Amino acid sequence: MRIRTLCLAGAVAGLVGGLAAAVYGASNDGPAVRQTGIVVTTVEDQQAASAASGGVGFTVVGDQQEAPAADDPAYASAESGPFVEESTAGCGACGVTGSxxxxxxxxxxxxxxxxxGCVYCPGEPLPLFYSSTLDAMGIRFGGWVDHGVSVVANMPADRYNGVVTFNDRDAEYQMNQLWTYLEKEIDPNRFFDIGGRVDFVYGTDARFTQAIDGLEANWxxxxxxxxxxxxxxxxxxxxADWTFRIGHFLSPLGYEGVPAVGNFFYSHAYTHQYGEPFTHTGFLLMCDFGRLSFSAGMHRGNDQFDDTDGLNALGYLGTVGWTNAADDISVNFGISATEDGPGVETVIYTLVSIFDLTDRFTWVIQHDYGSTATYGRGRARWxxxxxxLLYEINCCLAMGARIEWFRDEDGTRVRGLGDGNRAVGPFIGDFYEITFGLNWRPHSNIIVRPEIRWDWFDQDGPGEVQPFDAGDxxxxxLFGCDMIVLF
Incomplete structure (x- = not known):
């Protein structure tokens, strides 16, 4: 117990100290540049990061220089010079003496x-495998390893972190994702092109992403x-501007994604785990008109690959996205409507709005709603x-907070996942969570994500089983920390 308490206290102190030092460094003469890959600030970027290797690495070039004095002509020149993106030029391009x-x-x-104020900033991750033949064909092979540890103060007897996922085990090392992919992206400069992608994942996260009907369920x-x-x-x-996709693919709904590289935090929100689908099997027609984009298609059901029971019908999947002319506000709406058996209809929609309040500060607000109507038994809602709130301190470090309320109105969604999890539910009521975390990139191929998280549950009426501490x-x-190694 003493070791666990010291671990939690040290984790909190370290995270708070890191946040304080980061804020102090950003508000003084320390480096303060816009990071280029730690925070995904649009839903399109989020989905691209979830679909690709995600994130940007680091390129270390040259040595750090001393700053010119305030009365140096170089400093005055910098005051009036044009803005130059951080990764495109040295300070000499701004009219500043020296580069x-x-x-x-x-x-x-x-x-x-x-x-x-120069700092070491991101470049592309170094590939572990490279083939000139595949590169000439526009084919890329890559992936990542995500692994970490989470510790909760309650010391649950079942060693589960209650209903929190994907890092669901207490004080136990988890290799969450050994993720590999083979991809040929569509070339936007070609009028007609063919592409595709195959992803494979091994680890403790795989059980959350498997199809519930067919595919991995048969293995x-x-x-x-x-x-x-x-x-x-x-x-x-x-x-031209149209893309047709057919197969098994990650859901375009919501803000967070299944791949670790597309998310700021190690743990997942309730809306992602319990309110949204992860995958679809079907087809999707997508079009991008610049500031306006949309997609529409059909699928076999949320998180389903096959219809082994012969009871499901084709469902609808669609999205609409808009970005303003200044490219600092985006709004994205997505919906899935399915029939999961005779008389069982499920509708889920997500609305995500992203505001770049400054060059470094991003605010994301998301609303989800879902319902399942069963003939003769009423409707269940969530x-x-x-x-x-995401703040880019510099190109190597970012800090963020996630504040969430999720209501399971009929106790049909949230439950303890995993064999032996005693938080079995049903849990009718409101779930709340607040998470604070950092994204630190010490190397082009490494992302470290420490976080602290507090969850609590407001139950409607009495209940014998609770969602945390083995149902008590x-x-x-919770304190959690993981490291992603890209290859």
Whole structure:
């Protein structure tokens, strides 16, 4: 107990200290540049990051220079110079004496202000496997390993973190994702092109992403936690601004995604785990008109691959997205409507709005609503509201907060997942969670994501089983940290 308490206290102190130091460094003469890959600030970027290797790495070039004095003509020149993106030029391009040698300049003033604010900034991750033949064909192979540890203060007897996922085990190392993919992207400069993608994942997250009907459900997987999944395999065909996709693919609904590289936090929101589908099998027609985009298609059902019971009908899947002329506000709406058997109709929609309040500060607000109507038995509903506050300290470090409310009105969605999880439910009431975390990139291929999270449950009426501490507690304090290694 003492070791666990010291671990939690040290984690909180370290995270708070890191946040304080980051804020202090950003508000003084320390480096303050816009990071280019830690925070995904549009739903399109989020989906692209979820579908691709996700994230940007680092390129370390040159040495850090001393800042010119305030009365130096170079400093005055920087004040009035034009803005130059951090990764495209050194400070010499802004009219500042001397160059950062390709390093990023501070952007507290126009064109980075003082050249002395140079820091090591992102480049592309170094590929572990490279083939000139595949590269000439536009085919890319890559992936990542995501692994981490979570500790909760309650010391649950079943070693589960209640209803929190994907990092669902207490004080136990988890290799969440060994994710590999083979991809040929559509070339936007070609009038007609063919592409596609295949993804394979092994680890403790695979059991959350498997199809509930067919595909992995037919495989003999005897391991309790470490399993495999095929979250994507599809073909794309493009004609001008139109793209047709057919196969098994990740859901375009919501803000968070299944791939670790597309998310700011290690743990997942209730809206993502319990309110939205992860995958679809069917087809999708997509079109991008610049500021306006949309998609529409049909699928076999949420998280379904096959219809082995012969009871499901084709469902509808669609999205609409809009971005303003300044490219700092985007709104995206997505909906899935399915029939999961005779007289069982499920409708889920998500609405995600993203506001770039400053060059570094992003606010994301998401609303989800879902319902399942069963003939003769009424309708079950779930809905929620979650917000993300993301601040880019520099190109290596970002901090963020997630604040969420999720209501399971009829106790049909939230439950303890996993063999032996005692938080069995049903849980009728309101779930709340607040998460604070950092994204730190010490190397081009490494992302470290520490976080602290507090969950609590407001139940409608009495209940014998609670969602945390092996069914005995209504709240939970969690510290988690993972590391993603890209290849």
């Amino acid at each position: 950062c040698g390709g390093l990023a300049c501070r952007r507290s003033h126009k064109c980075g202000g003082r050249c002395g 003999d997987q005897e391991e309790r936690f470490y399993q495999v999944a095929l979250p994507q395999f599809y073909l794309d065909a493009s004609l 809905y929620g509201l979650n917000q993300y 507690s209504k709240d939970q304090f």
